[in-house]
Amino acid sequence: MKIVVTGGAGFIGSNVVRALVEMPEVTEIIAVDDLSTGTLENLVDLPSRFLSGTILDAGLLDEALAGAASVIHLAAVPSVPRSIDDPVRSHQANATGTLMVLEAARRHRVSQVLLASSSSVYGANPALPKREALRPMPLSPYAVSKLATEAYALAYSSCYGMAVLPFRFFNVFGPGQAADHAYAAVVPAFVSAALDGRPLRIFGDGRQTRDFTYVGSVSSVIVEAVRRRVSARDAVNLAFGTRVSLLDLVAELEAVLGHPVDVVHEASRSGDVRDSQADCTRLRELFPTVRPQPLRVGLEATVGWMSARVPAGR
Structure with missing residues (x-):
């Protein structure tokens, strides 16, 4: 099975690629990255094919996604302060970029799309722990762009029957x-x-x-989602409370x-x-065997x- 990881040369992306290498079901891994925040050093000695370029390039996405079973969409311009300094770039990479990935997945009939959203979407909502059903109250352009990421994914699930799984990451390290x-x-x-x-x-x-979450725990959940073809009708917190x-x-x-x-x-x-702080009830229901570090x-x-x-x- 062919798996595409956007942002594959980045911090989380390269850790996910490393975890995918251990899956016997995976026969090909494509890492897509424009190297704006990632580095090729992260992919050294990993048996993956690297495609350099932006997810705003439809032609590059067509090359990457043709024949793919799953797309793990992690490409983004991260950081709340960075988005405050340059909100347009944040929107283009995170919101428009997600739309481009979803459209490419639709063109190529990819059967599963996993996406990275963020706990920042909860923003000013004071309730703890953060349950997925809470009203989003984003405080930054980054948070808005990540809310758009998961909203687009769920809309594509509703309109086109696409199997999606938007994860809300919490302070991955x-x-x-x-x-x-x-x-x-x-x-x-x-x-x-x-x-x-x-x-x-x-x-x-x-x-x-x-809610600090070790990247190995995040990678384990994502790999398990690919292995069992997990999808959801709403965003899922990926943290452990x-x-x-x-x-x-x-x-x-x-x-x-x-x-x-x-x-x-x-x-x-x-x-x-x-x-x-995440409420991890939904995560535990979907991934009951995953244990955090x-x-x-x-x-x-x-x-x-x-x-x-x-x-x-x-």
């Missing part, structure tokens, strides 16, 4: 996640700073909470490193939500991966 840019996610930013001996920057008081403050994250990181780290507090950022285990793997990339003597 792990090996392969870049920290060397201004929009880096909090875990790689913290780990990189700690390894460099720099203070960890916390925007706000640090008591804001997140943990609630960790940034201050607690710092404490966990100190325990992994074996020494304290310095922290500096800065003003809260526009578009950031205060608290996030504990935060400590995920941090150990992330620190190990990033330590190997710190130049000697730095």
